[in-house]
Amino acid sequence: MGLVAAPGVAVGSERIVRPRWRARLVRGFAALVLVGHGALLVRGYADPHKLFAFQPFNESSTWRAEVVRVTADGRRVPIEEPWPGGYDWDELVGWGVLERPTVLRHAYSGLDASLDFLDEAIDWVADHTPGDAETLYLEAVTEGYRNTRGPEVRVLRSDVREEAG
Amino acid sequence: MTATLPAPAAAPAPARWSLDDIFDQPASLRPLAVLRIAVGPAVLVHLAPFLADTLRGVTYDERFSEPWWGFVPEVPGAVQVLLVWTGAVAAVALGLGWRTRLVAPITWLCVAGNLFLSQHHFRHNRAFLLFLLGAVALADSGRVLSLDARRRRARTGAAPTDPGDDLGTVWPLWLLRVLAASVYLSSGFSKLIDPDWSGGLVLWDRAVRYQGEVHDRLPGFLADPVVDVITARWVHAVTSPIAVAIELFIAFGIWFPRTRLAAVWVAGFFHVSIELAASVEVFSLAAIAALVIWATPATRDRVVVLDDGRWVRRLDWLARFDVREVPGAELAVTDRDGTVRTGDAARWLLRSRLPLLFPFVAPAHLVRAARRRPAAASA
Numbered sequence: 001m002g003l004v005a006a007p008g009v010a011v012g013s014e015r016i017v018r019p020r021w022r023a024r025l026v027r028g029f030a031a032l033v034l035v036g037h038g039a040l041l042v043r044g045y046a047d048p049h050k051l052f053a054f055q056p057f058n059e060s061s062t063w064r065a066e067v068v069r070v071t072a073d074g075r076r077v078p079i080e081e082p083w084p085g086g087y088d089w090d091e092l093v094g095w096g097v098l099e100r101p102t103v104l105r106h107a108y109s110g111l112d113a114s115l116d117f118l119d120e121a122i123d124w125v126a127d128h129t130p131g132d133a134e135t136l137y138l139e140a141v142t143e144g145y146r147n148t149r150g151p152e153v154r155v156l157r158s159d160v161r162e163e164a165g
Numbered sequence: 166m167t168a169t170l171p172a173p174a175a176a177p178a179p180a181r182w183s184l185d186d187i188f189d190q191p192a193s194l195r196p197l198a199v200l201r202i203a204v205g206p207a208v209l210v211h212l213a214p215f216l217a218d219t220l221r222g223v224t225y226d227e228r229f230s231e232p233w234w235g236f237v238p239e240v241p242g243a244v245q246v247l248l249v250w251t252g253a254v255a256a257v258a259l260g261l262g263w264r265t266r267l268v269a270p271i272t273w274l275c276v277a278g279n280l281f282l283s284q285h286h287f288r289h290n291r292a293f294l295l296f297l298l299g300a301v302a303l304a305d306s307g308r309v310l311s312l313d314a315r316r317r318r319a320r321t322g323a324a325p326t327d328p329g330d331d332l333g334t335v336w337p338l339w340l341l342r343v344l345a346a347s348v349y350l351s352s353g354f355s356k357l358i359d360p361d362w363s364g365g366l367v368l369w370d371r372a373v374r375y376q377g378e379v380h381d382r383l384p385g386f387l388a389d390p391v392v393d394v395i396t397a398r399w400v401h402a403v404t405s406p407i408a409v410a411i412e413l414f415i416a417f418g419i420w421f422p423r424t425r426l427a428a429v430w431v432a433g434f435f436h437v438s439i440e441l442a443a444s445v446e447v448f449s450l451a452a453i454a455a456l457v458i459w460a461t462p463a464t465r466d467r468v469v470v471l472d473d474g475r476w477v478r479r480l481d482w483l484a485r486f487d488v489r490e491v492p493g494a495e496l497a498v499t500d501r502d503g504t505v506r507t508g509d510a511a512r513w514l515l516r517s518r519l520p521l522l523f524p525f526v527a528p529a530h531l532v533r534a535a536r537r538r539p540a541a542a543s544a
Contacts, residue, residue: 014190014191015189015190015191016188016189016190016191016334018189023188023189026188026336027188030188030336030340033340033344034340034343037344037347038347041347041351044351044355045355049284049287051284051287052292053351053355054289054292054293054347054348054351054352055289055351055352055355055356056289056352056445057367057371057443058355058356058359058362058367059361059367060361060366060367060368060369060370060371060374062374091228092228092229093228093229094223094227094228094229095228095229095285097285098229106371106374117231117285120229120231121229124229124230124231125229147361147366147367147370148366148370
């Protein structure tokens with residue numbers, strides 16, 4: 001049986017033969033991937049989520065939050081209490097990282113990433129509760145312990161809702 | 166005995182190596198084929214929770230999600246159903262090597278598509294899985310160890326042992342090597358420069374926080390002493406720098422022939438330890454499978470002569486050996502450089518290059534070598 005080579009493998013020459021444009025494209029693609037990967041690795045030092053930066057288990061921080069609905073008449077109602085429209089925080093977020101926020105828990109992917117997700121989550125919830133006509137905005141008062149040090153207190157607010165009567 | 170042994174079939178390595186060789190020099194695709202076989206099931210494991218959600222009628226858009234890019238309109242949940250189910254079917258085909266050139270990019274697209282539906286789908290292990298899938302898709306990874314290869318051989322009459330049967334372009338393998346090594350480097354370096362990590366605070370605090378779970382998992386007589394050890398601050402002051410050093414050793418050591426086997430073994434041990442200590446989804450499976458990319462992409466460049474070669478053929482997934490059966494022959498291995506090894510040296514060379522045996526023979530070899538050294542010194 002003779003030499004059975006893969007497509008593009010020139011038997012005898014021991015080199016893969018490609019049109020010049022394709023050879024350049026392959027090299028350009030590989031270079032692009034490496035440069036992009038390098039950029040994301042470096043960016044990770046400034047990115048709270050460390051997306052594609054491969055810095056796992058980077059912290060042992062903890063956090064908790066009191067999340068309230070601030071109504072148009074100024075009341076501050078904890079999200080654990082009955083919600084117009086029958087909404088439930090845990091069902092709305094549907095992600096263990098953000099459920100039961102009053103309980104002190106490990107900060108998934110680091111404190112800044114967790115609180116950024118919480119900030120986005122209160123915006124998302126404010127936008128996705130059309131049956132609630134009384135909440136003006138949601139507010140989270142967070143307490144974070146960065147690698148045992150703290151507390152760091154932050155106040156996060158959702159966008160103001162137009163549905164609030 | 167030496168004179169009767171055949172020389173390796175492979176041609177001698179070229180005198181000068183250039184960057185173009187990465188792109189233009191054909192080499193064995195077997196490492197990527199073995200990786201492909203492992204990555205198919207890994208994708209299924211990764212997609213399983215999403216598949217379960219869709220079966221319950223739940224899609225990402227019904228709960229909190231965070232778009233990666235604000236300008237991209239929200240993608241309907243039905244698209245996620247399509248992505249995860251198509252991805253699962255494609256992953257099965259990928260593992261089997263059926264229409265690999267088609268299903269490998271589809272698998273990559275589906276896994277990437279699902280990841281990019283929401284930022285909260287991101288995990289480091291999923292990004293790593295995308296790297297593996299990308300390399301498998303870019304190379305002709307279905308060329309061997311696949312249904313595609315079987316179909317091609319039936320058509321052409323070729324045999325699996327034909328020279329050149331598994332050759333192809335391997336720049337995706339080299340690209341994946343750089344990406345995979347950089348993952349260890351990035352992880353290790355970020356911990357090295359963080360005093361909380363390298364000083365042991367991060368691991369100690371985690372151990373203290375999860376000591377209850379550890380206690381509950383262990384048998385009664387072990388629970389208290391183990392918890393005492395893992396919650397001791399000094400233990401983490403010692404082990405954390407070791408963990409950092411391990412990652413950095415893998416990142417660099419895996420590139421050099423002298424340290425590669427040690428780095429691969431340490432990496433395997435490292436991933437098993439992580440799997441036991443933390444929840445990392447498919448990372449352990451993917452990362453251990455990915456260690457196969459560090460095998461030299463050359464086929465049958467060593468010759469093994471032995472009485473019964475069936476077990477070698479079965480375990481030699483990477484086709485490192487040209488197996489020659491000679492009735493009654495003692496085991497002998499001719500290495501790439503023509504060196505002939507017999508006895509323990511041949512057994513070590515043979516077993517250490519068989520993926521399934523390597524994790525066990527490497528420490529056994531070390532122990533034996535350590536025992537011999539004092540004996541030799543006292544002789």
